[in-house]
Amino acid sequence: MKLILQLSPAAMFFIMLGVGMSVNFKSFTEVFKVNLKVLFLGLFLQMIILPVTGFCFAIFAPVDLVFKLGIVLITCVPSAVTSNYLSKLVNGNVALSVSLTSITACLSFISIPFILTIITPIVFSDANIFQELNFIKMSRALLFITTVPVLIGIFINTKFSIISKKIKKVYSIFSFLLFLLIILAAWVSEWNVIIDLYKSIGFLVALLAIIVLIISYAVVNLFKLNAANKKTIIIESFIQNAAMAIIVGGAVFGLESGYLAIAALYALLQYKILLFLWGTNKLLKKFDFPKHFF
Numbered sequence: 001m002k003l004i005l006q007l008s009p010a011a012m013f014f015i016m017l018g019v020g021m022s023v024n025f026k027s028f029t030e031v032f033k034v035n036l037k038v039l040f041l042g043l044f045l046q047m048i049i050l051p052v053t054g055f056c057f058a059i060f061a062p063v064d065l066v067f068k069l070g071i072v073l074i075t076c077v078p079s080a081v082t083s084n085y086l087s088k089l090v091n092g093n094v095a096l097s098v099s100l101t102s103i104t105a106c107l108s109f110i111s112i113p114f115i116l117t118i119i120t121p122i123v124f125s126d127a128n129i130f131q132e133l134n135f136i137k138m139s140r141a142l143l144f145i146t147t148v149p150v151l152i153g154i155f156i157n158t159k160f161s162i163i164s165k166k167i168k169k170v171y172s173i174f175s176f177l178l179f180l181l182i183i184l185a186a187w188v189s190e191w192n193v194i195i196d197l198y199k200s201i202g203f204l205v206a207l208l209a210i211i212v213l214i215i216s217y218a219v220v221n222l223f224k225l226n227a228a229n230k231k232t233i234i235i236e237s238f239i240q241n242a243a244m245a246i247i248v249g250g251a252v253f254g255l256e257s258g259y260l261a262i263a264a265l266y267a268l269l270q271y272k273i274l275l276f277l278w279g280t281n282k283l284l285k286k287f288d289f290p291k292h293f294f
Helices: 002-020 025-034 036-060 065-076 082-089 094-123 135-159 161-189 191-200 202-220 227-238 242-253 259-286
Strands: none
Touching: 002 094, 002 135, 002 161, 002 242, 025 036, 025 094, 025 135, 036 065, 036 094, 036 202, 036 227, 065 094, 065 202, 065 242, 065 259, 082 094, 082 161, 082 227, 082 259, 094 135, 094 227, 094 242, 135 161, 135 242, 161 242, 191 202, 202 227, 202 259, 227 259, 242 259
């Protein structure tokens, strides 16, 4: 499993290439023309509100510093590739979902190093490990495992659309399996820590996920958006790329450091919560309840 985590940057390159192949330049630019306000709202929630929520939660959370930093880490990464499938499942705006995932992934080579190397040491002055990080070095590494493959994927899907369509389904399945493999490797690597965490602060991590969900729901309802766009933005803000958090955490903190445990735990709970809400919504629709979440 350690070998899998060590090879995970290459796996993330492969996954992000698939994200890029889900969109072409035409559909990408159409989202800017048709849903510009919605797009900016989604980006604002994902890249500003969510990290701020993570910092506020971490400051007041009654846990050790190592776990506070894990909370910051999981709330500063972009949305996961699974968010695109989930948006389709709940009849959301898939084009918007793919665009948000692609843009946040492209910008992560700036946003993540900025949050971890500049903001975090200011908020947590005793976070010595972050003070030793090099912004440019981290930014360059993330550029090559997130931004570059997304741009290559968009280029491939634009210039070689026929080939892209033929391999997209198999590629998506394989990418998803890689994503799960990285999460599983983190679980095995941090197993003892995760078991103790699940018993001690599992509720706290679940509370973080619920707060993120509530804030996302509240913000989108401040604007006049259609149901599909609301669902999409909520999912994009809620479903975090735990695999990327694990890769970044592993590179920065090392394996078996405890930092990866929060990401692995959040990865499990976010899908549990979303599955519960989706099932509840189906039940409410069956009995003709007027209000539902998805």
